[in-house]
Amino acid sequence: MNQKNLIVAFGGISPEHEVSVLTAMQAMAALEESDYQLIPLYITKSGRWLTGNAAQDLNEYQDLSSLEKKAKDCAFVKDENGRTLLRELDSGGLFKKTAEYPVYAVLCAFHGSEGENGSFQGLCESMNIPYTGSGVLGASLGMDKVMAKKVAASEGVKVVKGINFYESDWESEQDDIIQISESMGFPLIIKPVTLGSSIGVFKVMDTPSLIEAVETAFRYDAHLLIEEAIDPLMEINCSVMGTSENCRASVCERPMGKDETLSFEDKYQGDAGSSKGMASADRIIPADISTDLNRRIREMAVKAFKALDAAGLVRIDFLVNAQTEEVYFNEINTIPGSFSFYLWDHSDVSFKQLLEELVEIGIDRHQQKNGRVRSYDTNLLSEKAVKGIKGLKGSKG
The missing domain is CATH 3.40.50.20 (Rossmann fold)
Structure with missing residues (x-):
């Protein structure tokens, strides 16, 4: 056995x-x-x-x-x-x-x-x-906030206006970057392009704070993103599980932080204890939002999941204008903290069942890949083939 x-x-x-x-x-x-x-x-x-x-x-x-x-x-x-x-x-x-x-x-x-x-x-x-989880393409896209937003936007998923730049750009074009940022209007959000868990993320209200935040964020990543801040902001998250061919969305959640933008401490060092990971964060599940907004976010989550070639289980974070209910794709977490089990628990799926299904999705994807033709019986390095290659070396152009 x-x-x-x-x-x-x-x-x-x-x-x-x-x-x-x-x-x-x-x-x-x-x-x-x-x-x-x-x-x-x-x-x-x-x-x-x-x-x-x-x-x-x-x-x-x-x-x-x-x-x-x-x-x-x-x-x-x-x-x-x-x-x-x-x-x-x-x-x-x-x-x-x-x-x-x-x-x-x-x-x-x-x-x-x-x-x-x-x-x-x-x-x-x-x-x-x-x-388990997304393949090489989906995982790499999900880790790069800039590329993820570009791909999502190309499929009609709305994103917030922003500018991205590298540390070398900041050294040579700092004035231009600051000018473009100022034109978007404060407050602004500064974040590393390839990190999660709100590490290195700052909300700034003026230019001196922006410069300080950028310098600090470069400690974590050489590629940064500055975006318009949605005001008034409401964050709504939704998990999606499955594959591009067959996936489903969980209930939505509204995470609660000490400030509008969730910090690392809000997510992992809440009153419930850091040993619980993302499960320790304060949140409202299901999110206290309108039926129409709930439907639109869940549909947008599935659309982004497919656009980004995701698989397995992800959490997709959205920024919502609390006044107009406009929804913006913020980021996809291809391996979310605590596997977002708390969202599926409210959909009558236990943590154990969730993980077992996640493993079986990975097994099925692997079997489908191995069921395709992955090699040919022809041996190009056989004696005859090698002679032919040697002959090519001796030919004159």
């Missing part, structure tokens, strides 16, 4: 590292009574791959240096039959067999940077293993 080894991958080199750890721990707790054997794959802040019992204990993450000594280094490898395994690299003794786990699927619980931007997804593709 084949064990269903579910590799839960999390951590990584990202400012959202700790948030990813919380999401992974929540997911593993929810799947304790499932048919999967849960195998943690913790990627440290320096990029080491670790596994073992210590990597599955949230308390161990209070001392990362101690955790790294207790956990086992690991890597994806191929066996003689072409199967992908997660193998511990430290056998622990001369006569102890190296632990290895044939991979059933990978549950991606990363937030930000290499784990969520398509890089890890590309590794899974190259190792030919099923994984």
Whole structure:
């Protein structure tokens, strides 16, 4: 009987590292009574791959240096039959067999940077293993706020007016950038292009504050976005699950923050406790909005999901003018904090059921890909073919 080894991958080199750890721990707790054997794959802040019992204990993450000594280094490898395994690299003794786990699927619980931007997804593709969430294209689009907005806008999804620029542009064209920003009118929102969790996001009311915010945001990302602030603002989020061919939207939520724009502290350090991740944030579910606005946002969420080639489970954040009810696409989170389970819980889908469906979507996508023709029997490196290639080298143009 084949064990269903579910590799839960999390951590990584990202400012959202700790948030990813919380999401992974929540997911593993929810799947304790499932048919999967849960195998943690913790990627440290320096990029080491670790596994073992210590990597599955949230308390161990209070001392990362101690955790790294207790956990086992690991890597994806191929066996003689072409199967992908997660193998511990430290056998622990001369006569102890190296632990290895044939991979059933990978549950991606990363937030930000290499784990969520398509890089890890590309590794899974190259190792030919099923994984959850969007593919390489959808993941990379979702991580880049500028490209995501361009693609969404091209499909008729409304976005807020803004300007984006790199650190080198700021050094050479600062006056022009400031002038364009001022022409949009204050207040303005400054945000890193490739980060989430509201890290490095600022609302500014004047030019000196704008300059200070830009300089600070460049600590997190070399590419920034300055946008008009919607006033009066109401943030509404909606989760979508499935594939481009078949997907559905959750109920909507209205997150509540100390200010109009949610901060990292609002999302992860609320009164309910940081160990709950995004589930600790204050929110109204279902959102206290009109039936028409609810319908439009859910339809727009599905439209953006398809336009951005998303898959698995995402959360799409919208900015709403509370007075006019105009809706603007803000961003897509291809691996949302806590997997947005709290939105689906209100749709009568438990966290365990949500994760199991997410894994099965990944399995189905993998099987569909492998069902296509991926190679030809013709060997171009056969003796005859090689002779032909050598002949081409000797031909004169």
